[in-house]
Amino acid sequence: MKKYLGILGKLLVLAIFALAIWLLYQKLRSYSLHEIKLSLRQIPAAHLALSFGLMILNYTVLVGYDWLALKAIHKKLGMARVCMVSFVGCVISYNFGALLGGSTVRYRLYSAWGFSALDIVRLVLMLAVTFWVGAMGLAGAIFLFVPLDVPVELGIGASHIRPLGAVLLGLCLVYLMICWRARGRAFHVFGKEFALPTLPIALAQTVVAGLDLVVAASCLYSLLPVDSGVSFLEFLPNYLLAQVTVVLTHVPGGMGVLEVIIMNLTHGIPSQSVFAAILAFRVIYYLLPLMLTAVLLGCYEIYLRRHDTDSFHDASRWFRAWLPTLLAYAVFLAGAVLCLSVVIPLSPRYLFLVKNHIPLWLLEGAHMLTGLVGVLLLALAYALELRKRAAWRMVVGALCVGIVGNLCKGGDWPEALLLLAVLFPLLASRRSFGRIAPVGRGEYPLQWGAAVGLVLGCAILLGVALIGLPSDSGFLLRTSYLANEPRILRTLTAEIVFLLILIGIYARRRAGR
Numbered sequence: 001m002k003k004y005l006g007i008l009g010k011l012l013v014l015a016i017f018a019l020a021i022w023l024l025y026q027k028l029r030s031y032s033l034h035e036i037k038l039s040l041r042q043i044p045a046a047h048l049a050l051s052f053g054l055m056i057l058n059y060t061v062l063v064g065y066d067w068l069a070l071k072a073i074h075k076k077l078g079m080a081r082v083c084m085v086s087f088v089g090c091v092i093s094y095n096f097g098a099l100l101g102g103s104t105v106r107y108r109l110y111s112a113w114g115f116s117a118l119d120i121v122r123l124v125l126m127l128a129v130t131f132w133v134g135a136m137g138l139a140g141a142i143f144l145f146v147p148l149d150v151p152v153e154l155g156i157g158a159s160h161i162r163p164l165g166a167v168l169l170g171l172c173l174v175y176l177m178i179c180w181r182a183r184g185r186a187f188h189v190f191g192k193e194f195a196l197p198t199l200p201i202a203l204a205q206t207v208v209a210g211l212d213l214v215v216a217a218s219c220l221y222s223l224l225p226v227d228s229g230v231s232f233l234e235f236l237p238n239y240l241l242a243q244v245t246v247v248l249t250h251v252p253g254g255m256g257v258l259e260v261i262i263m264n265l266t267h268g269i270p271s272q273s274v275f276a277a278i279l280a281f282r283v284i285y286y287l288l289p290l291m292l293t294a295v296l297l298g299c300y301e302i303y304l305r306r307h308d309t310d311s312f313h314d315a316s317r318w319f320r321a322w323l324p325t326l327l328a329y330a331v332f333l334a335g336a337v338l339c340l341s342v343v344i345p346l347s348p349r350y351l352f353l354v355k356n357h358i359p360l361w362l363l364e365g366a367h368m369l370t371g372l373v374g375v376l377l378l379a380l381a382y383a384l385e386l387r388k389r390a391a392w393r394m395v396v397g398a399l400c401v402g403i404v405g406n407l408c409k410g411g412d413w414p415e416a417l418l419l420l421a422v423l424f425p426l427l428a429s430r431r432s433f434g435r436i437a438p439v440g441r442g443e444y445p446l447q448w449g450a451a452v453g454l455v456l457g458c459a460i461l462l463g464v465a466l467i468g469l470p471s472d473s474g475f476l477l478r479t480s481y482l483a484n485e486p487r488i489l490r491t492l493t494a495e496i497v498f499l500l501i502l503i504g505i506y507a508r509r510r511a512g513r
Helices: 002-028 034-040 045-072 079-095 105-110 117-147 158-183 199-221 232-249 257-265 271-306 312-341 348-354 360-385 387-411 413-428 446-467 484-513
Strands: 186-189 192-196
Touching: 002 232, 002 446, 034 271, 045 079, 045 117, 045 199, 045 271, 045 387, 079 105, 079 271, 079 312, 105 117, 105 312, 117 158, 117 192, 117 199, 117 232, 117 387, 158 199, 199 232, 199 271, 232 257, 232 312, 271 312, 271 413, 312 360, 312 387, 312 413, 312 446, 360 387, 360 446, 387 413, 446 484
Parallel strands: none
Antiparallel strands: 186 192
16 A cells, blocks of 8 residues: 555656646746747846845755754754755756655765664654744744735735734744753654653754745845846745745655746736746756766765775775765756757848858757767666766766757757766766666666656646647758757657657566576
């Protein structure tokens, strides 16, 4: 029964994601890709820099979650390790969520440092308590003391918002009161001992979580148009609701969910401008920290090799415990970016410029090859997490091909830099992938398969939304520099066929096991 409930939960996450993407499509269908790009370009550089600075501040505040959780369960850990587990754990959880097992990084790190399974459960429980207490306290205070123009979409009348705030703030105060009365005493649940934090720690939990949400909301708010007419206090409740929904739905990265809620509740700003701000926010708050983590991993691996002392062996033991997992997530993200980027039409201006420099066959081939590399990276990410040497070699080769393909298909240097940022730590950590085993052998978890299908499904939906469906049978065979639509459709078709071939190879190996 537990197994089927797990499968049902993952299917529910996929259903919620599909619904969010459909609602997002309905919201944006009246806007062109050019309008969204124009909105992105209109974000001032100073606002991008401010958002980046707020992102750094926010990840600094997030260290308080793990630090307070360790205090609550009476465990000690060096501040450097607390900062590392907090940063890496948050980066993975924010980008990939529960569907791909975002909590496994914290489990592996704390296990490598000698924490028992019960200690880790208690710690993760404290992390969740910190978030919810802070969210309830902040939302309750805003609803109770700040006059708000409540969006009609929430279905909550203005007369009900203050009582709701009183209830939320009351729940937060009840938690603080219980912690004050318990004074750190332990209680038992199903034979396991748990202890409530002391009142100072509980108060700190409320402050840290509230500050986290305020700074994160500021990071996104700074990217909205200057003349939006929406104050920060009006925007903050919308962001709180979106983040709570993202946490409850477990959709990886809140993809679609965050966009739909904020776009529907933020009035007075054109939808394409809000969507452009969220895209920039995702790059700054989600993608950049992940790529920075991957690059730092490569640098740290090289440092450990050059300082081959006793401390090297102590450090490498816990460092390599979670390195393959993080790199597997980075490879999966790189594959997703490639699959989604090939459905975006190349600009006519660029195609006109390269017409006399890049042969048409090279442009067409590089475009399709980039999409196929994206599918291959998605499929190999899990084998990479299992430390398989063959998977490492294939991923390194695929990344090299993807870099060249991106530069040939459209001069897409941002995607090429992304692939290079993933390739560098992979090359530096070659020793961590020493398991000699076939790539296609063993179980392939449902959540990874669902995630691959989810990415490819998004690419197909995005492609259909941007280019529409073909109107005649000869559509696929048209080739010219300006023929974006047939080129994209050919690439999508090749991706689907390639994925089916990979599934067939895997099924055949499983049957012959």
